[in-house]
Amino acid sequence: MIAERGPLLPEMMIRLLAKNELAMTLPLVQELNPGVPPDVLAQRLQDMTAQGYRCAAAFTDDCCIGVAGISLGTRFWCGRYLDVDNVIVAPQYRGVGIGQQLMDWVENYAHKEGCEIMVLDAYVTNHPAHRFYQRNGYQIVGHHFVKSLRSTG
Template sequence: MDRRLLIRLLAKQELTIILPLVQVLNPDVLPDLLAQRLEDMMGQGYQCVAAFLDDDCVGVAGIWQGTRFWCGRYLDVDNVVVDPAYRSSGIGRQLMDWVEQYARQQGCEIMVLDAYVTNHSARWFYERMGYQVLGHHFVKSL
């Protein structure tokens, strides 16, 4: 990779640049609906970290902060996506390392994330980075 990688927190007005990569992870959700959900999420404290090669956004990781009884202050990582053309080049690891440093600076005690049970490469990636499966995330459609 000859180009320089820059990782940074996006400003609120920049967040729409993540939508093409979020679409990769959520192909069954219509683009207009993703845009509406992003708008809703922004009002709920959603932030996003992006990885750039020159001016190209090649990776994103959404983040939320909160506090829970069982763990104290935490950072929830959401929709981590690296452009398929750049996977296995170290961008995902660098992106997650940046997020971890940010979580420490914010006084978070832990980081949490979900990965689809069918996404075996994501599970392998997160386990290599030191994440452990602690429980199950249950979902009930309404």
């Protein structure tokens, strides 16, 4: 009996999106943020883009199958850094190495940009993401504190 293999990695390319292409990432971003209305995500994308947000995207044929948002910055404690935001692979393409290739591409980009470190946030309940990032050499070194400023009434 021949063991069944998982899905094969599709032929793909990864590239940085132009500003006018960023909206194509919104369906994938919606998957990670199902409680945020699409029009709110679109407005936030515009705001983020004005603040320097960029996005690497993986394509097979002409279909966007994975994204990794990136922002560059500098802080006292670490120097120049690249912040990775919303790494998402379309459900039908998960488990075949696309997320790994996106992270490798982003790390190479960070090196080219002279970054000293890469940082990212993952929801505390997203244990598969924790394992993935830890396999990629990320360490949990602190807590990301959040205080809501939204009115409740």
